[in-house]
Amino acid sequence: MATETVAAEAAGAAHEAGSAGMPQLDFSTFPNQIFWLVVTLVVIYLILSRISLPRIGAVLAERKGAITNDLAAAEELKQKAVAAEQAYNDALARARVEAAKIVAEARAEIQKDLDAEMAKADAAIAAKAAESEGRIAEIRAGAMEAVTSVAMDTARELVAALGGTADAAGVNAAVSARLKG
Amino acid sequence: MATEAHSEGGLAFHPLDQFKIHPLFGEGPIQWYTPTNVTLWMALAVICIIALFVIGTRGRAVIPTRVQSVAELAYGFIYRMVEDVTGHDGVKYFPYIFTVFLFILFSNFLGLIPGSFTPTSHIAVTAILGFGVFIAVTVLGFVLNGAHFLGLFWMKDAPLVLRPIIAVIELISYFVRPVSHSIRLAGNIMAGHAVMKVFAAFAPMILISTIGVVVTPVSVLAITAIYGLEVLVAFIQAYVFTILTCVYLKDALHPGH
Numbered sequence: 537m538a539t540e541t542v543a544a545e546a547a548g549a550a551h552e553a554g555s556a557g558m559p560q561l562d563f564s565t566f567p568n569q570i571f572w573l574v575v576t577l578v579v580i581y582l583i584l585s586r587i588s589l590p591r592i593g594a595v596l597a598e599r600k601g602a603i604t605n606d607l608a609a610a611e612e613l614k615q616k617a618v619a620a621e622q623a624y625n626d627a628l629a630r631a632r633v634e635a636a637k638i639v640a641e642a643r644a645e646i647q648k649d650l651d652a653e654m655a656k657a658d659a660a661i662a663a664k665a666a667e668s669e670g671r672i673a674e675i676r677a678g679a680m681e682a683v684t685s686v687a688m689d690t691a692r693e694l695v696a697a698l699g700g701t702a703d704a705a706g707v708n709a710a711v712s713a714r715l716k717g
Numbered sequence: 718m719a720t721e722a723h724s725e726g727g728l729a730f731h732p733l734d735q736f737k738i739h740p741l742f743g744e745g746p747i748q749w750y751t752p753t754n755v756t757l758w759m760a761l762a763v764i765c766i767i768a769l770f771v772i773g774t775r776g777r778a779v780i781p782t783r784v785q786s787v788a789e790l791a792y793g794f795i796y797r798m799v800e801d802v803t804g805h806d807g808v809k810y811f812p813y814i815f816t817v818f819l820f821i822l823f824s825n826f827l828g829l830i831p832g833s834f835t836p837t838s839h840i841a842v843t844a845i846l847g848f849g850v851f852i853a854v855t856v857l858g859f860v861l862n863g864a865h866f867l868g869l870f871w872m873k874d875a876p877l878v879l880r881p882i883i884a885v886i887e888l889i890s891y892f893v894r895p896v897s898h899s900i901r902l903a904g905n906i907m908a909g910h911a912v913m914k915v916f917a918a919f920a921p922m923i924l925i926s927t928i929g930v931v932v933t934p935v936s937v938l939a940i941t942a943i944y945g946l947e948v949l950v951a952f953i954q955a956y957v958f959t960i961l962t963c964v965y966l967k968d969a970l971h972p973g974h
Contacts, residue, residue, distance in 0.1 A: 564747060
């Protein structure tokens with residue numbers, strides 16, 4: 537370390553002999569540096585403020601505008617998509633309601649037809665039943681009459697067979713009385 | 718030690734030679750208008766700025782090329798810094814601040830080219846930058862705020878007894894600003910370059926002495942490390958100078974803390 541400093545000092549001393557220590561403190565070069573610095577700064581400032589900064593600012597603004605526009609367009613399209621979906625859902629719902637209505641109507645109509653047919657069929661059945669009942673009653677009456685006459689005949693025949701004299705009127709009356717009982 | 722000292726006599730220690738200013742053409746005294754190496758490296762900085770900010774952006778593309786996006790990045794970086802620190806009304810001083818930033822940045826980076834000259838390592842250059850900012854900010858402060866600008870030194874929220882003392886301290890720190898502002902930049906750049914040069918002077922040790930087997934690799938590694946650090950410092954010092962300029966500008970625009 538010591539040798540280093542010695543060497544550095546020696547170098548520094550040699551230097552000092554040449555151009556008075558640090559070049560930074562050589563005041564004779566200051567006007568030169570300051571002049572060229574001012575020239576450089578003015579040139580840089582003019583280049584930047586006249587050409588570059590407006591240009592970059594315009595590009596950035598343009599890009600920002602483009603991005604904003606694109607975002608707005610995307611938002612708009614999204615809104616449209618949402619609206620379209622809404623419309624689709626509405627249409628679907630409406631169609632469903634419509635379908636339900638049509639189904640209900642059809643059902644009602646069918647029900648009405650069915651009721652009418654049912655009523656007609658009931659009426660026909662009732663008519664048929666009434667008719668059949670009439671005929672059954674008729675048949676029953678006929679049968680009863682036949683049973684009565686058969687009973688009277690049988691009774692008379694029985695009386696005759698048993699050796700009695702059959703009084704037709706009396707037998708008949710007895711049979712009728714018995715049948716009623 | 719003695720032998721070492723003797724052998725080191727062969728090494729050339731001129732860490733400050735790189736800062737020497739000499740005329741570009743011929744010999745002779747340096748007049749204020751003489752084209753010197755200062756002129757050359759400042760001109761190179763201007764050419765780099767033109768290449769990046771004029772030629773690089775000539776496409777004006779909405780989808781930028783690589784060079785254009787670097788230019789836009791630098792623009793956005795400083796623009797946001799100015800806007801964040803000074804507020805919206807500081808934006809109109811952005812071109813000046815950007816000029817200073819680019820000059821320091823390109824001078825620092827061009828100075829890292831081996832054998833180059835670094836204008837920002839000279840106190841004359843950084844003092845003009847620092848005092849330029851100081852004078853501009855002070856004048857601006859008085860023009861915009863009148864006597865209210867002195868409120869910068871009169872803390873309203875401090876106890877009344879302490880206010881004069883704080884005012885004195887504030888006043889001193891205000892006038893020290895340009896000095897620290899300029900010495901910080903020149904000092905950092907100069908120290909870094911000088912240290913590199915010192916290590917570089919040790920690098921040929923292997924040609925002189927057997928101890929060079931150790932010293933030469935170490936110094937080469939050290940140069941590499943310091944160079945990496947200096948790349949960082951080149952940017953950081955430009956950044957620090959710029960953000961301090963913004964902070965001082967903010968004081969001029971809004972002295973009421």
